[in-house]
Amino acid sequence: MVNIAYKMFVNAHTHMPVIGGPEHVKVIVGGGDGTIMWVVQEAERHGIDVFQRLHIGIVPLGTGNDFSRAAGWGGKNPPQSMLENDCKYLRKLVRSWSRGKPDLHDVWHVKLVVNDEAGKIVKVASDKSEAIMDCKAGFDFEKNRHKSQCGNILQYAFSGLKVSAGFGRDTIRDVVQGMYHGEDTDVATEPVFCTDEDELREKGAPRLRRDPHILLVMNIKSYAGGAAPRLWQASTLRYGVDPPRDGDLLSQPSHPGDEKLDVLTLRYAARVITGSLVGGRRVFSGAPLYFDFHEWSDADNVGFFNIDGEYYKVVNPKSLSVTHGGKLQVLHSKSSAAHQHHAHPDEVEDDSESEDDVAHTTSQFQWLDCVRWGIDSPR
Numbered sequence: 159m160v161n162i163a164y165k166m167f168v169n170a171h172t173h174m175p176v177i178g179g180p181e182h183v184k185v186i187v188g189g190g191d192g193t194i195m196w197v198v199q200e201a202e203r204h205g206i207d208v209f210q211r212l213h214i215g216i217v218p219l220g221t222g223n224d225f226s227r228a229a230g231w232g233g234k235n236p237p238q239s240m241l242e243n244d245c246k247y248l249r250k251l252v253r254s255w256s257r258g259k260p261d262l263h264d265v266w267h268v269k270l271v272v273n274d275e276a277g278k279i280v281k282v283a284s285d286k287s288e289a290i291m292d293c294k295a296g297f298d299f300e301k302n303r304h305k306s307q308c309g310n311i312l313q314y315a316f317s318g319l320k321v322s323a324g325f326g327r328d329t330i331r332d333v334v335q336g337m338y339h340g341e342d343t344d345v346a347t348e349p350v351f352c353t354d355e356d357e358l359r360e361k362g363a364p365r366l367r368r369d370p371h372i373l374l375v376m377n378i379k380s381y382a383g384g385a386a387p388r389l390w391q392a393s394t395l396r397y398g399v400d401p402p403r404d405g406d407l408l409s410q411p412s413h414p415g416d417e418k419l420d421v422l423t424l425r426y427a428a429r430v431i432t433g434s435l436v437g438g439r440r441v442f443s444g445a446p447l448y449f450d451f452h453e454w455s456d457a458d459n460v461g462f463f464n465i466d467g468e469y470y471k472v473v474n475p476k477s478l479s480v481t482h483g484g485k486l487q488v489l490h491s492k493s494s495a496a497h498q499h500h501a502h503p504d505e506v507e508d509d510s511e512s513e514d515d516v517a518h519t520t521s522q523f524q525w526l527d528c529v530r531w532g533i534d535s536p537r
Contacts, residue, residue: 181211185197185201186216190222191225193219194225197214212486218231218232218234222383224380258490260488263487264414264486265484265486266481269480270463272473272474272476273474280471281469321480330423332452333452333475334450335352335449336354336363336449337351337352337442337449338450339442339447340446341479341481350363350399367423371426373421374389374423375419375420376420377419378414379412388495388498389438390440391501394409394501396438398441399442404444411499420443421440446479448478448479451474451476459473
């Protein structure tokens with residue numbers, strides 16, 4: 159289906175639209191988030207104004223298919239029999255795409271910088287093998303599976319950003335020094351939270367509540383392959399920072415095209431994979447975002463990152479910024495979660511309940527099996 163979409167792009171570029179013809183071309187992409195962005199990049203490479211000309215539909219053929227789930231197209235791959243019975247199943251899909259309504263989706267740029275001398279980014283495969291992407295500073299990451307190019311940043315545009323630090327024994331406080339509302343740590347930048355005691359005193363910055371292991375930065379309402387589809391909606395009663403910058407944070411809605419990122423903390427990985435799908439703690443809603451990281455004199459600072467379903471071990475990170483990179487128009491089905499702002503009452507947890515009762519068992523990390531290493535932290 160990607161090849162078909164590509165031909166449609168070329169045709170849209172080389173032929174003038176007929177009078178009275180459609181203003182937009184509906185392009186159906188089979189794949190996950192990375193495939194969608196590859197199609198977008200190919201369109202732009204051929205001079206097509208993606209936002210003005212394309213309505214992008216999705217056939218879920220990725221791994222987690224969170225983008226597809228959030229747009230209402232589900233997460234299951236189409237059956238192999240989709241072309242049987244005179245393409246009955248495919249015809250049904252075409253009808254659903256025809257009824258789909260376009261909605262805005264933000265595209266985000268992620269820039270990750272590591273220490274020039276001691277920093278590295280290690281990609282973790284499903285078999286737990288590790289591959290150093292660039293031993294010096296980073297890499298220019300393209301999800302189209304092409305060979306990575308050397309560089310000093312990690313830059314990737316996509317719709318659902320998930321940055322998870324501290325999957326191991328360390329917590330967010332051990333890895334992240336601070337998070338700021340801005341593109342850097344200039345004077346005008348507002349700290350969302352700090353973990354450094356000096357910065358807490360000097361800047362009067364908010365403090366992280368509890369001691370969370372996971373920090374989530376999201377733009378779509380699906381996470382972990384649909385295992386946690388309503389994290390933001392269910393997180394309506396608990397703050398992740400004290401005091402929050404926005405007094406109305408708990409009532410803030412979420413939309414993939416509002417030019418905002420939704421930031422939450424989870425105390426344990428089990429908050430996602432146990433029977434309970436309660437939310438996390440709300441930290442911030444907005445963009446751009448900037449993170450800086452601790453520099454330890456006696457040990458490496460090791461953080462674990464999950465970006466769009468890909469896992470990385472990052473050694474001695476210096477900074478990470480997330481900036482807005484444009485918009486797409488994505489087709490949504492009638493079951494889209496884009497405008498669903500409420501979770502079932504059973505999924506909403508009030509602040510009186512303790513998170514310390516969550517069992518510390520190995521099984522709670524089974525879904526993160528590909529990022530478990532025997533790393534002993536000297537801190």
